[in-house]
Amino acid sequence: MVANDMQRCDELVNQFEQVIKKPIKTKTKTYYTGVDLGTACIVLVVMDENYQPVAGAYRYADVVRDGMVVDYIGAITIVRELKEKLEEQLSTELIYAASAIPPGTDTLDGGAIKNVVQSAGFELTNVLDEPTVANLVLNIKNGAVVDIGGGTTGISIIKDGKVIKVADEATGGTHLTLVTAGSYKLPFDQAELFKRDPKNQPELITVLKPVIEKIASIITEQIDGYDVDGLYLVGGTACLGGLEDIIEARTKIPTFKPANPMFVTPLGIALSCTDQLM
Structure with a gap:
């Protein structure tokens, strides 16, 4: 079951x-767009x-931090530019879009995310929490x-x-970059690029192990009392090679x-998009 789910996921990612x-x-009669306003990267899927x-x-x-829009105009500009680029490639107008937010942040910043998408020229049709929309691709029946x-x-x-439960806690890629910057005496922006480079990751993973173990502790605390037989990692920070091994060792739960x-x-997010306005 796990192998089939991951194979389907990998095939969809490969297509994208x-x-x-x-x-x-x-x-096609219509297009559905997913707008992911990430802390490090903005992604549009059509x-x-x-x-x-x-x-x-x-x-x-760098327009979103900790799930909050900190550069509203910058976010709108980037989404609009990416939208226009895709419209030119497809020779069409992209109308409908969905987006997502970190769990539990709807009352704090959900409105800003919605406004960014709408101000960029989209009709917004759905906003769900990020791990939930990720499972539309993973199709996990039991797990986290x-x-x-x-x-x-x-x-x-x-x-x-x-x-049955959603949660969101601070600690992610920014914290890994800060540790990288301190350990290698690099400015933050250079440390971010250094961290992303796969050739640096075998050495870097040892330096970053304490922060990854902190993430594992967050997972353990949030799933306590629930029957979780597998962890499924997504998000840009999960690209870090070896991160999944540390999390599995710490949580004692099979990690994929x-x-x-x-x-x-x-x-x-794109899979959650419809042609019905919110």
Whole structure:
């Protein structure tokens, strides 16, 4: 079951990576767009009426921190620019979009996320929490989806295919970058690039182990009292090689991650998009 779920997820991610490079023009009746406003990266996914990826774009940015929009105009500008780029590639207007927020932040910043998407020219049709939309791609029936973002780690516990608990706590990629910056005497921006480079990660994973163990402790606390037989890691920070081994060793729970965890949540957001306005 796990192998099949992960295979399906990896296939969808692979399709998306291909259409980023070479968009597919189609005679679809409508397009569905997923807008993922991440702490480190903004991703747009475009799907056709059958919810198959046809185009996509992303840009690293510093407009969101800890799930909160801190550069409202900058966020709108980037989303609008990516939208226009995709519209040009597909020779169409993209109308409908969905987005997502960290669990429990709707009253704090959900409105800002919605306003960014709408101000960029989209009709907003859905806003769900990030780990829940990630499971639209993973299709996990029992377990916990762990979305490790730039500022926070979001967790959705799933039983019999239904989300029974969501939680979100500070600690994510930003904290890993800060440790990297301190350990290697690098400015924050350079440390972020250093962390992302796969060739640096075998050495870096040892330096970052205490922070990853902190993330594992957050997971353990949030799933306490629940029957969780597997952890499924998504989010850009989960791309760090070896992170899953430390989390599994600490939690004592089988831990899995897709080939490219960064695109799972954006794909799930697009899958949650409809042509019915909120």
